[in-house]
Amino acid sequence: MPNRRVISDHSQEPRLRFAEELRRLRIGKGVSLRQLGERLGWDWSLFGKMERGKTLGGPEVVLALEQFYRTRGLLLALWEVAAGDKPRFQERYRRYMSLESEAVSLWHFGVSVLPGLLQTPGYAEELLAAGGFRGEELRQQVEARVGRQELLTGDYTTPFRTILSEAVLRTALRDPDSWREQLEYVMEVVERPDVTLHVLPFSAGMYGLVSTDVWFLRLPDGRTVAYTENADRGHLIEESDAVEHLQRSYDAVRDLALPPAESRELIERVLEEAPVCART
Template sequence: MPQRLVITGRSQEPRARFAEELRLRRSERGVSLRDLARDAGWDASLFSKMENGQTLGGPEVVQALDQYYGTSPLLVTLWELAVADPKQFKEQYRGYMELEAEAFSLWHYGVSILPGLLQTDGYAREVLALGGYRGKELDQQVEARAGRRNVLEGEDAPPFRALIAEAVLRTPLRDAGEWREQLEYLLEASERLNITIQVLLQSSGLHGLVSTDVMFLRLLDGQTVAYAENAYRGELVEENRSVEQLQRAYDAMRDLALNPAESRKFILRMLEEEPCGPST
């Protein structure tokens, strides 16, 4: 008869579980935060915030900790679970987030902002701050949104098509350096085999999604659902007829948009027009 597993009593919430493991590993190693900072090459205050659950840190620092403690890939795995945890998002988004993580094909139209899956941290921070987030809550939401980018990475990443209104690319961030970084990230993303980016020019005129950002998800059971949102609310659309109506509008717009190669040239022109440094 196999031996029963011992219940550890450790937290089952991904973010708390990650912080708990960090504290445990440092305690077992018998080092102070200052010692850890000296040996691992990162600031002690960052490690303190990570162990207290105030921040998750980035993948580079977590990889460094895995190497330092000899736990690879444990800490990176826990970090990935924490940043992808739908509980980090507001209640209205949680159902959608769970479906997004399971989808095997995704396509999006952005009339006002870039899709979350293609946002840099700087872009996400400004958008989320406009939505009312501040301080620690803002930091957590930026980390959570950054974690969503993992959906499009790796050998098994699903195909993703982003149809972006020209107005989105002509609405820069306040910080010119952050905006340039965002445009460069779009170019880098457009080179990946699973990502297609198309720009819909303003000269295309009015269309069926003129005031709506929408993401389509094709699920493993073959069903397609949509998540439509404006500046004030979002709605998960699952009824077949409604999804089909949104899909027809999307397809009509895609036919009007620049092809991927032309879209890349358009983003390059935007970069050439933008100043290189941060705004003053």
């Protein structure tokens, strides 16, 4: 009789269960690792390592897989257990990510930082490092965040509208070259047909969403849900009256914001004013 495997607090079983599920889903979908990488925008070798249990990947790559396979929370739950720590996502955030995978359009308001869909690797690295990420975990988080931009660049893009406070564009990175690269990338992205960007200038004065980043998701059934977040927490809002209240605030902010053409001109001015790093 074979020896029974001992299950302890440090068992690798949850990690292996997660890896096995990833492989099962991919084979069931009929795609190779390379094809998966091409469709989601990550290096295919990362998915190979995840399927062999060599790495768990970051939350955003798991979210991308969740959306691709449409597992409605299963992969995120397995990933949390495999991580062996307290759950990374509250139930409402799990619900939000599930709904995001179904959304037919997205719109957003940013108070102080660019949304992940518009971030370059340099911007994402400095922002995540400021949030406490280090080493390999930081590298994975940056890779995962940039990979999510497949929503805007893939074959099946999701219409995306964002309003950015001028403060977002005036809060530069420490490295001048990285900052210029970020501004140039924003200028490139806003030329895409499914992306609309407004800048809310300082001259607009006070406004209703002064301390809140907010996302709205339009779902296939016509409903709209909202997700608000600050530095400490996020909150999913599905109640129609509360969502409508936020939408009115968002519409009021959009009325104060510059139209897309003038917004691009403002970004161009910020880019012209950005310092150039003289490398020796």
